[in-house]
Amino acid sequence: MNRQLPITIYVLSLALVLTALTAGRAFAQGPQPPTDDEVNAVAKELFCPVCENTPLDVCPTQACRQWRDQIRSLLAEGKTSDEIKQYFVDTYGDRVLNEPPRTGFNWLAYIVPPLVILLGALSVVRTLKGMKKPVVVSPAGGADRSEARRLAEDDYAARFEEEVRKRK
Amino acid sequence: MLAQFGYGTLVLSFVVTLYAAGAAMLGVRNKSLAQIESARRAMLLTFPLVSLTALVLITLLVSNQFNVQFVYEVTSSSMPTYLKVTAWWGGQAGSLLFWSFLMSAFASAVTLHKWERDRELLPWVIVTACVTLAFFLGLNIFFENPFAQLYQTLDGEIGAYTFAPAGAQLFQPVDGRGLNPLLRHPGMIIHPPMLYLGFVSFVIPFAFAIAALVTGRTDDRWIRLTRRWTLWAWFFLSFGLVLGGRWAYDVLGWGGYWGWDPVEIAAFMPWLTGTAFLHSVMIQEKRGMLKQWNMVLIILTYCLVIFGTFLTRSGVLSSVHAFAQSAIGPAFFIFILATFSISIRLLIYRWADLRAEAEMTSMLSREALFLFNNLLFMGILVVCFWGVIFPLVSELFTGQKVTVGPPFYERANGPLFSALFFLMGVAPLSAWGHSTWQTLGRALWKPTLIATAITVFLYFTYTEKPAALLGFFLVALVLLVTVYEFWRGARARQQSHKESFFSALNHLTARNRRRYGGYIVHMSMVLMAIGILGIEIFQKETQGQLQLNQSLNIGGYTVTYAEIADFHYRDGHDVTRATVKVYRGDAYLGELAPRIDYYYTPSDIENTLQRMTIPGVRSTLADDLYILLVDWQPATATSATFKIYVNPLVNWLWIGCLVFLFGILIAAWPDKDAELVPARAKNKAYQSSAADD
Numbered sequence: 001m002n003r004q005l006p007i008t009i010y011v012l013s014l015a016l017v018l019t020a021l022t023a024g025r026a027f028a029q030g031p032q033p034p035t036d037d038e039v040n041a042v043a044k045e046l047f048c049p050v051c052e053n054t055p056l057d058v059c060p061t062q063a064c065r066q067w068r069d070q071i072r073s074l075l076a077e078g079k080t081s082d083e084i085k086q087y088f089v090d091t092y093g094d095r096v097l098n099e100p101p102r103t104g105f106n107w108l109a110y111i112v113p114p115l116v117i118l119l120g121a122l123s124v125v126r127t128l129k130g131m132k133k134p135v136v137v138s139p140a141g142g143a144d145r146s147e148a149r150r151l152a153e154d155d156y157a158a159r160f161e162e163e164v165r166k167r168k
Numbered sequence: 169m170l171a172q173f174g175y176g177t178l179v180l181s182f183v184v185t186l187y188a189a190g191a192a193m194l195g196v197r198n199k200s201l202a203q204i205e206s207a208r209r210a211m212l213l214t215f216p217l218v219s220l221t222a223l224v225l226i227t228l229l230v231s232n233q234f235n236v237q238f239v240y241e242v243t244s245s246s247m248p249t250y251l252k253v254t255a256w257w258g259g260q261a262g263s264l265l266f267w268s269f270l271m272s273a274f275a276s277a278v279t280l281h282k283w284e285r286d287r288e289l290l291p292w293v294i295v296t297a298c299v300t301l302a303f304f305l306g307l308n309i310f311f312e313n314p315f316a317q318l319y320q321t322l323d324g325e326i327g328a329y330t331f332a333p334a335g336a337q338l339f340q341p342v343d344g345r346g347l348n349p350l351l352r353h354p355g356m357i358i359h360p361p362m363l364y365l366g367f368v369s370f371v372i373p374f375a376f377a378i379a380a381l382v383t384g385r386t387d388d389r390w391i392r393l394t395r396r397w398t399l400w401a402w403f404f405l406s407f408g409l410v411l412g413g414r415w416a417y418d419v420l421g422w423g424g425y426w427g428w429d430p431v432e433i434a435a436f437m438p439w440l441t442g443t444a445f446l447h448s449v450m451i452q453e454k455r456g457m458l459k460q461w462n463m464v465l466i467i468l469t470y471c472l473v474i475f476g477t478f479l480t481r482s483g484v485l486s487s488v489h490a491f492a493q494s495a496i497g498p499a500f501f502i503f504i505l506a507t508f509s510i511s512i513r514l515l516i517y518r519w520a521d522l523r524a525e526a527e528m529t530s531m532l533s534r535e536a537l538f539l540f541n542n543l544l545f546m547g548i549l550v551v552c553f554w555g556v557i558f559p560l561v562s563e564l565f566t567g568q569k570v571t572v573g574p575p576f577y578e579r580a581n582g583p584l585f586s587a588l589f590f591l592m593g594v595a596p597l598s599a600w601g602h603s604t605w606q607t608l609g610r611a612l613w614k615p616t617l618i619a620t621a622i623t624v625f626l627y628f629t630y631t632e633k634p635a636a637l638l639g640f641f642l643v644a645l646v647l648l649v650t651v652y653e654f655w656r657g658a659r660a661r662q663q664s665h666k667e668s669f670f671s672a673l674n675h676l677t678a679r680n681r682r683r684y685g686g687y688i689v690h691m692s693m694v695l696m697a698i699g700i701l702g703i704e705i706f707q708k709e710t711q712g713q714l715q716l717n718q719s720l721n722i723g724g725y726t727v728t729y730a731e732i733a734d735f736h737y738r739d740g741h742d743v744t745r746a747t748v749k750v751y752r753g754d755a756y757l758g759e760l761a762p763r764i765d766y767y768y769t770p771s772d773i774e775n776t777l778q779r780m781t782i783p784g785v786r787s788t789l790a791d792d793l794y795i796l797l798v799d800w801q802p803a804t805a806t807s808a809t810f811k812i813y814v815n816p817l818v819n820w821l822w823i824g825c826l827v828f829l830f831g832i833l834i835a836a837w838p839d840k841d842a843e844l845v846p847a848r849a850k851n852k853a854y855q856s857s858a859a860d861d
Contacts, residue, residue, distance in 0.1 A: 058422035098573030
């Protein structure tokens with residue numbers, strides 16, 4: 001009896017260690033179901049082709065729920081966010097992305113606004129330069145002074161500045 | 169019978185409107201005051217006529233005449249009466265009629281008095297207003313008849329017809345489909361009228377601008393005459409946008425208030441040009457500059473108003489093919505093209521007359537900074553416009569539909585809005601006419617220093633994110649400059665008038681309402697920006713499936729799922745409501761009840777089921793806890809999925825909106841019109857002297 005005890009303990013502890021090890025391995029390697037937050041993080045950047053302008057993560061329709069389930073299973077298979085997006089693009093076209101992809105014709109989406117704004121800025125600066133007359137600085141400041149006075153007369157702000165200056 | 173009568177008054181309104189436009193033009197050509205007066209009276213007549221048409225439609229709506237297609241589509245017998253009335257603008261045909269109703273009301277208000285001083289402008293104001301009105305009435309008559317009735321033809325098909333097809337029987341559905349439940353929210357009841365009020369009232373300054381161009385009265389008279397109209401138009405449009413945002417936050421259940429949806433942008437674009445216009449007219453009034461540019465802005469605003477209505481009404485957004493299928497799309501398109509090209513043609517014709525009277529003397533002067541402000545507003549407009557139409561362009565040329573979503577707009581508009589804020593901080597300190605780096609620097613260094621100190625403080629206590637810090641710096645700068653402006657003005661007045669500080673502040677604002685009303689609007693922008701920074705940069709979200717008494721943790725809150733229950737309401741809608749308990753740390757904060765409402769409408773033609781996700785919200789100045797019931801297990805009801813957002817600072821957005829409206833009210837509230845007072849006084853003097861005689 002006494003002789004058998006150490007063996008029993010040995011076997012038992014071995015079993016325990018093995019169980020712990022396998023359990024640990026399962027815990028470390030087994031597929032952990034993706035959380036809702038992980039699903040939403042991907043869904044946020046997608047639009048389903050049916051619901052106009054509603055991002056997938058907040059769309060309440062049944063179809064969109066199925067899409068989110070699909071994302072979940074793709075995540076569970078170990079797919080990355082980019083791979084999943086590509087999968088949806090391949091299946092449904094570019095419109096599922098929340099921005100036009102930066103390819104070919106779509107570059108226009110990104111080029112046109114800055115170009116137009118730049119042109120606008122240039123024309124504003126040109127207008128300002130063109131309107132700007134050379135300021136004649138006479139020693140007495142005569143012309144400037146009278147211009148300033150003329151402005152002061154019709155402008156409340158300038159009158160007000162004057163007031164403040166006087167009171168200092 | 170009543171429906172046919174309504175259609176009759178609609179057609180009559182259309183004819184009278186066309187007559188008014190025609191008579192006004194003829195009157196100008198024949199130099200006949202009688203003809204112009206006749207046009208004016210016809211214009212005035214459109215209002216009672218369109219009102220009568222609207223009244224007929226409302227009667228049909230309220231009395232459940234479901235054989236009228238429009239009534240069938242937007243009401244059901246279980247809806248309360250007030251909702252049946254507001255269902256007027258709950259569908260396409262009705263909302264177009266609502267547009268016409270407002271247009272005729274405003275045009276009548278403007279032409280109610282005879283404009284003795286500005287007689288030459290009057291006929292062209294009538295023409296512009298009537299052409300616009302006729303267009304919208306025409307849409308109702310030819311494409312979207314709100315009085316069309318349902319008929320069953322011999323082969324059994326049910327369809328809507330203005331006139332009964334041969335052999336067809338009037339079809340009487342038992343009940344209507346009911347108003348889309350999303351549109352039953354109070355915000356959505358007021359939101360479209362506000363937006364439309366804003367849209368339509370921008371037509372008035374445009375009409376005066378066109379009148380000024382045609383007649384060659386290119387001084388700033390048209391601007392002075394319409395200044396208050398413009399401010400009110402801006403008020404309504406802004407209020408409409410705000411209500412739309414609030415509605416989205418309360419009802420749409422996606423944790424935000426603005427999603428860069430094309431429909432939102434459609435209303436935002438005229439707001440951008442309108443805001444730019446409000447700023448740049450000041451330069452024309454003060455300095456006689458930018459006359460051409462102001463014309464461009466008001467023309468753009470008008471066209472964007474029509475374009476916005478077109479985008480939301482033609483179905484073009486879902487696809488260019490939908491646009492081609494509905495007749496209303498091409499009609500809008502042609503109208504926009506025609507009005508735009510005629511306006512631009514007129515502008516080119518008067519281009520030389522609209523030259524500036526003064527010159528820019530400094531790149532840092534107030535007027536130059538205003539010009540940059542305009543550039544930025546136009547920049548945002550370009551981004552928005554291109555973002556909205558790019559999917560259509562892409563579909564047209566490549567056949568591929570793409571989505572232009574929030575990241576596109578946020579990336580492009582973020583810097584532009586920041587620059588606008590910077591200008592908002594700098595411009596009030598610059599002087600008209602001449603400003604230098606030194607004068608500007610002297611005024612600016614103190615607020616800049618304090619704003620920097622605040623930013624540094626926030627860096628150590630609140631956030632390290634650069635975008636947020638930049639945002640907070642700009643916000644602080646604008647706030648300081650604006651408060652400083654008030655303080656400086658009130659102090660000066662206090663000393664010169666020997667008043668208390670607050671009465672000085674009060675009088676100062678009362679005496680210069682446009683200026684200080686404007687500053688209040690600037691301050692409201694600061695508050696709104698705080699809210700926007702909060703939600704854009706610091707929003708947190710999580711989602712999870714909970715068993716009863718399980719919890720989710722987010723941003724210091726603990727949310728525990730307590731119970732779920734179904735309710736059946738008498739008006740036929742069902743509600744599934746979850747109750748959660750909210751804790752912060754160990755402190756119990758209370759219960760919230762996110763829910764889903766189901767509206768099920770059985771009907772003869774098709775059954776509909778619509779659902780609304782209503783969040784449970786706990787709102788404080790620091791943050792909003794916003795909980796959505798996403799899903800649950802109906803069989804056992806033991807587990808449910810919740811989505812929880814923490815939206816920091818978002819309440820400041822709504823507070824800012826209130827301050828914003830208050831600021832516009834201060835600036836726009838009618839007072840004794842400076843233009844009319846002398847005339848009236850003279851009149852009185854004349855009368856009294858006549859009496860003395």
